[in-house]
Amino acid sequence: MAGLYFHIPFCKQACIYCDFHFSTSLKQADEMVDTIIMELLLRKDQVEEPIETIYFGGGTPSLLSHHQFQKILNTVRFNFLLSDLLELTVEVNPDDLSTEKLEELKTLGVNRLSIGVQSFFEEHLKWMGRAHTAHEAEECILLAQEVGFDNITIDLIYGIPIMSDEEWAQNVQKAIALGVPHISAYNLTVEEKTVLSYMVKKGMTQDVDDEQGERNFQYLKDQLLANDFIQYEISNFGKEGFFSKHNSSYWLGKKYLGIGPSAHSFDGKVRRWNVSNNSVYIRGLKSGAPSFEEEVLSPKDRVNEHLMIGLRNKWGCSWEYLNETGLDLTQLKTEVVSKINTGYLEKTAGGFKTTDQGLLFADAIAADLFLE
Known part of the structure; x- marks a missing residue:
């Protein structure tokens, strides 16, 4: 979609x-x-x-x-x-x-x-x-x-x-x-x-x-x-x-196209955001040189972003998505098990999510799990 x-x-x-x-x-x-x-x-x-x-x-x-x-x-x-x-x-x-x-x-x-x-x-x-x-x-x-x-x-x-x-x-x-x-x-x-x-x-x-x-x-x-x-x-x-x-x-990390000044877009790997200035936005489009910045997410960025977003919602994080990055996730898996044991995370069919208790600390939990 x-x-x-x-x-x-x-x-x-x-x-x-x-x-x-x-x-x-x-x-x-x-x-x-x-x-x-x-x-x-x-x-x-x-x-x-x-x-x-x-x-x-x-x-x-x-x-x-x-x-x-x-x-x-x-x-x-x-x-x-x-x-x-x-x-x-x-x-x-x-x-x-x-x-x-x-x-x-x-x-x-x-x-x-x-x-x-x-x-x-x-x-x-x-x-x-x-x-x-x-x-x-x-x-x-x-x-x-x-x-x-x-x-x-x-x-x-x-x-x-x-x-x-x-x-x-x-x-x-x-x-x-x-x-x-x-x-x-x-x-x-x-x-x-x-x-x-x-x-x-x-x-x-x-x-x-x-x-x-x-x-x-x-x-x-x-x-x-x-x-x-x-x-x-x-x-x-x-x-x-x-x-x-x-x-x-x-x-859920799906694709979207953002149009207008300051609007953000995401195609699965690249994030783009338009200039936050009405006049500059208009001039750029009219001159054929749109004003925007973009960031290509590295595999580590994709993991960390998935953790940050996934732990804030009911669907949680997917091991399938995380494994697709090709990174060694051994340490992450160990830390996830530790947080499951302390009651902050729980297993799902294909991954893990925050418990009711953990949801209150979702950002802090994500930061603990981030890949350095």
Whole structure:
């Protein structure tokens, strides 16, 4: 299978915690869409197999007009095999979702919405710099369901300094009560060169409390597992049949083509990422010299990456894949057995994965197993 990812680099305003690439000016939107199409056509021969998933991320893709979406998707339909297309996801913000917008997305073939809710509390949303209100956070989900979207995921953020444990509990219970079948939850982190980083350094807000994050995450996990959700990746919980097919392809090491500024691609052995600058991206494509970097993964890199990703999800690591690198894995196998004996890992039919206890320390376990 193969996936297509489109990075739409525009947002209404900047959230204080975000370090993704985006612009708050829409002046280049039409030109950007045309350039994205240009890159798509230039790289179409890099995908030989049918496309199974398409994902519009960003930024805020829901800022695109119906016509702009249509131009991109028509190009995809005329140039790629879509006989196996299972999932077409668009990331959206609550304040962009009207009945008209939702119906337009449906006519385009969108069958999955990823809604950036983050919190159902007004105070939290204002603190984070979100453009939507608490009322919109809830109403957009009800509206999407009314229009006919049943495959909906929402993002929530925990560990917010001004959020109490009780408020986090209410966020989780609200999401469950709304019947959302998939939740992605992320611990607030202070990234360099963000407004939040500046605020923490200047004492304008409290720093993130690791213990609060751990409490919030444990509550989330307990509640979701008790309500028929499956934790299939550290931060992702879905009911049966509602796992993100596109994101799962990343975690299973499958191929995908990333289009747009800052978008990443992977063909199984080579990772490529486009320049994170709208003007440079546009100029490069128009001049016939796209601006990007790439890395050819060595056999050791492939092992270490497989360990890092595999230990964070329910499918785990495959000895067949690891052995295909041709490296001597004797020491790795010894260390895996040791961690199985201590309860952090468990055997699977073809490899190993983290236990419930081990999942809490997945990154540290992977680092212990890395080949030097």
